[in-house]
Amino acid sequence: xxxxxxxxxxxxxxxxxxxxxxxxxxxxxxxxxxxxxxxxxxxxxxxxxxxxxxxxxxxxxxxxxxxxxxxxxxxxxxxxxxxxxxxxxxxxxxxxxxxxxxxxxxxxxxxxxxxxxxxxxxxxxxxxxxxxxxxxxxxxxxxxxxxxxxxxxxxxxxxxxxxxxxxxxxxxxxxxxxxxxxxxxxxxxxxxxxxxxxxxxxxxxxxxxxxxxxxxxxxxxxxxxxxxxxxxxxxxxxxxxxxxxxxxxxxxxxxxxxxxxxxxxxxxxxxxxxxxxxxxxxxxxxxxxxxxx
Amino acid sequence: xxxxxxxxxxxxxxxxxxxxxxxxxxxxxxxxxxxxxxxxxxxxxxxxxxxxxxxxxxxxxxxxxxxxxxxxxxxxxxxxxxxxxxxxxxxxxxxxxxxxxxxxxxxxxxxxxxxxxxxxxxxxxxxxxxxxxxxxxxxxxxxxxxxxxxxxxxxxxxxxxxxxxxxxxxxxxxxxxxxxxxxxxxxxxxxxxxxxxxxxxxxxxxxxxxxxxxxxxxxxxxxxxxxxxxxxxxxxxxxxxxxxxxxxxxxxxxxxxxxxxxxxxxxxxxxxxxxxxxxxxxxxxxxxxxxxxxxxxxxxxxxxxxxxxxxxxxxxxxxxxxxxxxxxxxxxxxxxxxxxxxxxxxxxxxxxxxxxxxxxxxxxxxxxxxxxxxxxxxx
Numbered sequence: 074x075x076x077x078x079x080x081x082x083x084x085x086x087x088x089x090x091x092x093x094x095x096x097x098x099x100x101x102x103x104x105x106x107x108x109x110x111x112x113x114x115x116x117x118x119x120x121x122x123x124x125x126x127x128x129x130x131x132x133x134x135x136x137x138x139x140x141x142x143x144x145x146x147x148x149x150x151x152x153x154x155x156x157x158x159x160x161x162x163x164x165x166x167x168x169x170x171x172x173x174x175x176x177x178x179x180x181x182x183x184x185x186x187x188x189x190x191x192x193x194x195x196x197x198x199x200x201x202x203x204x205x206x207x208x209x210x211x212x213x214x215x216x217x218x219x220x221x222x223x224x225x226x227x228x229x230x231x232x233x234x235x236x237x238x239x240x241x242x243x244x245x246x247x248x249x250x251x252x253x254x255x256x257x258x259x260x261x262x263x264x265x266x267x268x269x270x271x272x273x274x275x276x277x278x279x280x281x282x283x284x285x286x287x288x289x290x291x292x293x294x295x296x297x298x299x300x301x302x303x304x305x306x307x308x309x310x311x312x313x314x315x316x317x318x319x320x321x322x323x324x325x326x327x328x329x330x331x332x333x334x335x336x337x338x339x340x341x342x343x344x345x346x347x348x349x350x351x352x353x354x355x356x357x358x359x360x361x362x363x364x365x366x
Numbered sequence: 367x368x369x370x371x372x373x374x375x376x377x378x379x380x381x382x383x384x385x386x387x388x389x390x391x392x393x394x395x396x397x398x399x400x401x402x403x404x405x406x407x408x409x410x411x412x413x414x415x416x417x418x419x420x421x422x423x424x425x426x427x428x429x430x431x432x433x434x435x436x437x438x439x440x441x442x443x444x445x446x447x448x449x450x451x452x453x454x455x456x457x458x459x460x461x462x463x464x465x466x467x468x469x470x471x472x473x474x475x476x477x478x479x480x481x482x483x484x485x486x487x488x489x490x491x492x493x494x495x496x497x498x499x500x501x502x503x504x505x506x507x508x509x510x511x512x513x514x515x516x517x518x519x520x521x522x523x524x525x526x527x528x529x530x531x532x533x534x535x536x537x538x539x540x541x542x543x544x545x546x547x548x549x550x551x552x553x554x555x556x557x558x559x560x561x562x563x564x565x566x567x568x569x570x571x572x573x574x575x576x577x578x579x580x581x582x583x584x585x586x587x588x589x590x591x592x593x594x595x596x597x598x599x600x601x602x603x604x605x606x607x608x609x610x611x612x613x614x615x616x617x618x619x620x621x622x623x624x625x626x627x628x629x630x631x632x633x634x635x636x637x638x639x640x641x642x643x644x645x646x647x648x649x650x651x652x653x654x655x656x657x658x659x660x661x662x663x664x665x666x667x668x669x670x671x672x673x674x675x676x677x678x679x680x681x682x683x684x685x686x687x688x689x690x691x692x693x694x695x696x697x698x699x700x701x702x703x704x705x706x707x708x709x710x711x712x713x714x715x716x717x718x719x720x721x722x723x724x725x726x727x728x729x730x731x732x733x734x735x736x737x738x739x740x741x742x743x744x745x
Binding site (some may be wrong): 075078081082084085086088089092163192193195202204207211213233282286287289292294295326327328330331334335336338339 | 403405520535561562563564566568570571573575578592595596599603604605620623624627628
């Protein structure tokens with residue numbers, strides 16, 4: 074195998090991996106505030122892509138405004154989901170809330186299918202589709218967009234969680250809800266905010282990925298699954314770990330397909346994931362949870 | 367007392383006479399996946415059958431009786447399909463059944479038709495439905511084998527001998543892969559790469575990079591949307607100019623829309639329905655295809671699809687068998703189905719025989735190339 078092919082596998086892996094990483098980031102935000110794994114995260118990504126297509130085609134907007142509008146709509150959807158499905162049962166155990174998010178994901182998927190049908194749709198790439206040559210391999214301009222925007226979101230989140238009072242408040246809620254409440258943090262508002270931010274991140278992901286991956290009512294299922302795996306790989310709750318986990322998973326899959334067998338590429342990536350979890354149960358970048366007695 | 371006896375006798379006589387009259391309609395059953403994941407198959411089939419029922423009855427029905435098509439929706443669920451099939455056989459008293467829409471459901475109900483001795487004409491394409499031949503089971507779509515043969519004829523003519531294949535890891539892709547693996551080597555082709563991708567995969571550059579390194583003269587991709595569109599896009603992105611063949615699974619406008627400019631120059635075998643206006647006027651299928659497409663589009667305000675055509679073929683073949691033998695008895699329909707020769711359907715010209723319950727060959731396909739966002743028949 075020549076070095077150009079190896080480089081191509083790496084580039085392909087990073088592109089696919091960034092799709093997993095972006096989904097994984099959304100998981101992290103809600104988990105950090107509420108301890109809930111939001112299984113509707115993949116649906117946020119799907120809605121971001123589908124609504125962008127919808128606003129562009131039906132409403133006849135240009136691509137940039139369609140995407141801005143789609144992201145705003147999904148952020149609002151995140152708020153509505155929190156307000157109407159999570160808040161009314163907020164005293165339920167975490168596992169119940171997780172199951173509610175599974176229900177929400179099925180509901181959203183069903184609605185999307187009824188509204189837009191089962192077809193696949195494509196969004197035009199942001200800056201053309203002429204490939205850029207790089208040491209014998211090729212990079213698509215859209216891949217660079219995706220990597221750059223992912224990086225931007227990641228650093229934005231990092232700054233938000235460690236630098237702003239809201240971000241710190243959200244982290245405090247995850248640590249101990251009652252204590253956060255006692256020091257004057259509005260837990261309800263923080264949970265609402267976390268659903269909105271993860272809706273926003275998911276929708277941005279969906280919109281910038283749609284030109285590469287195409288989009289349909291059910292893309293959220295597999296993205297949610299891979300994104301969750303990326304979270305676990307990187308260490309649940311760590312935004313940097315989630316993004317890195319996604320990229321690593323993508324690269325593993327790509328090399329698995331290229332060097333071993335494309336028939337077993339998913340299996341290959343997941344075997345590595347399992348092995349890693351046996352050795353480091355808290356993930357690559359996770360911190361071991363201390364049990365208080 | 368006497369009066370009571372008379373009334374009873376009269377009632378009895380009435381009952382007996384009611385039983386002995388012939389049923390005034392010919393009942394054909396259908397199990398279709400009108401909803402669920404395979405509704406893109408079942409819905410046009412159902413629409414077509416309802417349209418045919420009206421059309422045939424308007425022309426005087428079958429053997430002078432009204433044609434009644436009892437249609438059940440199996441929701442693409444194999445259990446519901448089995449229940450519907452049993453209901454058709456046990457309760458509805460149909461003389462023959464058309465459908466199901468998908469191969470898995472068809473294979474699940476075959477044994478009931480053998481027991482009940484009622485013919486089944488499936489709209490599903492799997493080769494397993496008709497090989498080995500089951501006396502009571504037929505199907506109407508073109509087989510993978512016919513599509514592969516058509517592609518091989520084209521590749522041979524162009525001198526493309528080293529072939530790479532890339533197939534999707536679902537039922538459609540893997541049955542295509544098996545046929546490709548079986549037919550390519552004995553026909554003088556070298557299989558230089560055999561790659562697979564998942565139905566939901568969004569990037570196939572790794573597989574295509576491998577294919578590029580393997581030095582193929584042509585690539586054959588076997589899948590249904592959206593995977594092949596991604597293969598087409600990735601091929602252009604990687605700057606691979608090796609000719610690309612697709613399967614008949616993407617003979618829809620949706621593929622051209624999804625692949626965009628990357629679809630240009632891609633070749634595939636397709637049924638004549640989608641290129642009906644381009645086929646020569648002396649082709650026996652032309653008038654039928656044009657009139658079916660026109661009637662369907664007018665009635666349902668939706669574009670015609672190959673799948674609805676499979677429904678058309680199934681019902682029309684059953685009706686043809688009934689008319690041939692002037693009998694609507696299940697056993698006679700079966701016998702006469704096997705005698706059908708040169709029947710012009712939407713999928714091709716059918717020649718059934720005791721050994722061949724599919725009835726089509728590679729001539730059911732034409733090779734088309736995608737040019738300027740549309741199909742062009744190749745010479």
